[in-house]
Amino acid sequence: MKGRPISIIVIVLLLVLFVGILGSAWMLEVPAYLLLGWVIYPFRIVPMVRVNVAAVGVFVIALPIATWMLHRFCAWLWTGSGQASTWRWKWSIAGMAGVMLMFVIGVAATGVVHQTGWLITSPKPLVTSSRPAVNRIKCGSSLRHIGLAIRNYAKNHSGYQPATFADVVDAVIAYEESADCFVCPASDHDRAPGTQPADWRVALLESDAYSSYAFAVPGTLAPDGRAVLLYDRTIDYHQNGINLLLADGEVVFLDNPAAETWLAKQ
């Protein structure tokens, strides 16, 4: 029997590990929120509650009056039914406390039923994927690779940075030996076709369909005043903002609505 709790713990841990590996964190979140959500709930709700002083006043006055009336009624019924002893205040108070508890239970049961109903019939998604966040990171990583290629270009050109998109393409293809990093995984752009660097160059310069990033006109500044080299063509990739590659090689993420305002100026 001693081994039983240990084996249960091991099974639970293995299940947790298995679910974690599957990437289904929500399967762990549901029991966790059901077990501990009640601690968080009052902190979120209480600040939003408005106290109606008049209603509280009515309750404070009505409660002892109702208890007294209940006591008088029960005492009359008790004596009238031929009981030798007297009806005690303790019983009346217990009865009134029971009524209060019944009301609280009813409200709580209604809360459980309604919240469960809303949860099941919610038109909004209940589970979200981390893929957008991963794509955002990958997109930033691609831009960082382009930044490294540009630094290498500047090193070989007496410190001058690429002046045109063609220069950027040449710098990246020479440094990366690939044109893959021109594609943000969250976009619908295709990788430049072909097997040779010359093919990629032609494709990238002929069509915007093979680069998720736009070349910033020299002198373009980010909101913090630093020079921008490349940027996401649209906020549609990540929905909540755009990545910017700065001249110093750093990649920054510009949140909406700042991203929309900044893009509108380009």
Added chain:
Amino acid sequence: MMDSSLPVLAGMPSFSLTDVARLRLEAISFFLMVMLLAAWGVQRIWNALAKDFPRLPRMSYGRAVAGIVLWGFVFVLVLTMISGARELMTPGAWEKQGATYKLKDRP
């Protein structure tokens, strides 16, 4: 707002609950906790009365929980009947707004 401290994520994407689902589960958890605490209160009151009224049997916590679940169902049933009666008494006066109902504006 500029953010240059991007977290590093690796591996396959994971699926987690949305904020809406979390808030609902928090609320359900809270109301369940209220019910469990209320069951304890009911058990205490019942057993206190049982000392003075020998006819009342002692109540275990499990039975108290069962009792309040039954009472909860009855409460919800009555509320549902009230909402049905409301519709019968004032047909068409209420319109669905999101998850609840509100009185229609007068024409």
